[in-house]
Amino acid sequence: MGIQIIGAGMYVPETIVSNEDFAKIVDTSDEWITTRTGIKTRHIADGELAYQMGAKAALRALEDANMAVEQVDMVLVTTVTADCLTPSLACMIANEIGIEDAICMDINAACAGYVFALDIAKKYLDSGDLQTVLIVSAEMLTRMIDYTDRSTCVLFGDGAAATIVKKSDSLYASCIKSSPKGAMKIYTKLPEPKHPFQTKTYRWNDEDVAKAPIGMIQMAGNDVYKFATTAMPQAVELAAQKANISLDEIDLIIPHQANVRIINTAIKKLKLPPEKFYINIEEFGNISSACIPLGLAQLKAAGRLKQGDKICLVGFGAGLTYGAVIFEY
Ligand code: ACO
Numbered sequence: 001m002g003i004q005i006i007g008a009g010m011y012v013p014e015t016i017v018s019n020e021d022f023a024k025i026v027d028t029s030d031e032w033i034t035t036r037t038g039i040k041t042r043h044i045a046d047g048e049l050a051y052q053m054g055a056k057a058a059l060r061a062l063e064d065a066n067m068a069v070e071q072v073d074m075v076l077v078t079t080v081t082a083d084c085l086t087p088s089l090a091c092m093i094a095n096e097i098g099i100e101d102a103i104c105m106d107i108n109a110a111c112a113g114y115v116f117a118l119d120i121a122k123k124y125l126d127s128g129d130l131q132t133v134l135i136v137s138a139e140m141l142t143r144m145i146d147y148t149d150r151s152t153c154v155l156f157g158d159g160a161a162a163t164i165v166k167k168s169d170s171l172y173a174s175c176i177k178s179s180p181k182g183a184m185k186i187y188t189k190l191p192e193p194k195h196p197f198q199t200k201t202y203r204w205n206d207e208d209v210a211k212a213p214i215g216m217i218q219m220a221g222n223d224v225y226k227f228a229t230t231a232m233p234q235a236v237e238l239a240a241q242k243a244n245i246s247l248d249e250i251d252l253i254i255p256h257q258a259n260v261r262i263i264n265t266a267i268k269k270l271k272l273p274p275e276k277f278y279i280n281i282e283e284f285g286n287i288s289s290a291c292i293p294l295g296l297a298q299l300k301a302a303g304r305l306k307q308g309d310k311i312c313l314v315g316f317g318a319g320l321t322y323g324a325v326i327f328e329y
Contacts, residue, residue: 002172002327003122007067007164008297009060011053012043012157012284019154026150033154038260042157042285045140049083053160054138055096057297061134061162062097064300072164073130074103076121078113078137078289080188080318081144082106093136103130109178110186111256111317113137113289115325118165118313119174125167136162137290144188146216155258156217157285161293170328171310173243175235179320182227184209186219186318228262228316233269235324236314243326247272249310250326252299256315257281257291266314288317305329 018041019030033039045053054077062069077090084092090104109116114137121133141156184206191214192202204210212218232255240247253276255263260281267274278295287294292313299305309329316322 001126002168002170003118003125004166004168004170005163005296005300005329006166007061007065008162008293008300009057009064010159010161010294010297011056011060012159013045013048013053015044015046016041017044022154025147026153028150028154036261037155038279038281039154039285040282043159044142045158050079050081050138050140050160051083051089051092051096053140053158054089054093054136054162057138057160057162058093058097058134058136061164061297065164067132067164069097069099071132072099072102072134074121074124074133075099076117076133076135077106078109078117078135079106079139080108080110080113080288081140089138090136093138109289109317109321110319111258111286111288111291112315112319112321112323113317114292115313115315115323116176116321118325119176119323121165122172122174125165131166133165134162135165135293136160137293139288139290141217141286141288144215144217146213149216151221152217152219155286157287159284159287159290159294161290161297163293163296171243172325172327173239174323174325175238175242176323177235177321179227179231179322182223182320185223185227185320186217188217189214224320225259225262227320228258229265229269231316231320231322232262232266232314235322236266236270236312239312239324239326245310245326250276250312251309252276252278253312253314254278254292254295256317257284258286
């Protein structure tokens with residue numbers, strides 16, 4: 001049993017920040033950012049929250065699927081930048097768009113979140129317990145960026161994308177993995193608890209983590225780069241093996257958009273034509289888990305997804321997480 005994506009929608013904030021804009025606030029240049037990352041601009045939230053962006057994308061996906069909110073059985077939200085620690089962003093988005101009765105939960109698998117969510121949705125659909133899953137990937141990376149740190153601030157953007165997923169009889173295979181030994185290669189710390197009964201100091205095992213600022217993304221960029229250039233091709237190969245197809249049979253690959261050089265290395269390792277890879281990093285930068293569904297929504301709106309196409313989605317992110325899904329459209 002496989003899946004079908006019957007609707008897709010996206011929403012990005014109006015405000016666009018260019019590389020030149022960053023050159024005015026940190027020691028960087030359009031030339032460095034373009035050649036090292038492939039990013040030219042990113043959309044940045046200005047006065048709107050993650051649940052509001054997610055709700056807009058969700059309503060667009062429902063409209064695209066010609067579906068009413070009452071038909072949604074489950075809302076899976078992928079995010080690393082929710083508006084509240086509790087409730088889940090899924091409950092907040094469901095409430096915002098008028099869903100009254102559905103299973104709502106968040107999945108935090110960082111930039112690989114959409115691939116993880118699609119696989120979870122597929123397994124729920126397989127169970128026969130429900131018919132329709134709304135996956136919303138809503139991210140506000142600006143929430144946890146240190147705008148004095150040139151090595152991270154230029155990389156990220158904000159936005160949301162949503163898809164409506166149902167079951168089908170078509171091909172489906174997945175390879176969903178984590179490499180937790182890299183857990184602290186990318187992280188954002190919360191403050192330690194403070195309470196009236198406290199007698200001891202909270203201590204992190206790692207000195208660097210202990211010293212890191214609260215609420216700001218920290219990243220060992222080079223280590224993540226090395227991990228990603230191995231993990232992405234490996235996940236695609238394993239998913240293709242499970243699908244029992246050759247890599248050549250894949251029509252389209254939508255990779256996570258963290259760095260165009262990571263994608264180009266994956267293209268070389270997989271020995272596939274570059275035209276099969278969808279790349280939109282130039283406009284949006286890295287929007288964590290929203291990158292892959294945003295690509296899906298753009299391609300669907302442009303009529304570039306054809307029935308029978310074998311599509312591969314592949315992501316990696318903090319955790320470290322990684323994974324690929326192959327399905328027939
Ligand atoms: N402008 C100018 N110079 C810069 C900038 C900048 N914005 N950022 C870093 N530099 C400098 C560094 O200070 C360093 O200078 P030095 O040689 O004087 O020390 C030099 O450029 C080279 O730095 P590197 O870190 O080696 O640069 P690299 O080519 O590796 O690019 C980057 C850095 C873009 C972060 C890359 O390592 C990368 O893309 N890593 C992967 C990140 C990633 O995929 N994250 C995804 C997960 S995020 C999530 O899950 C939410």
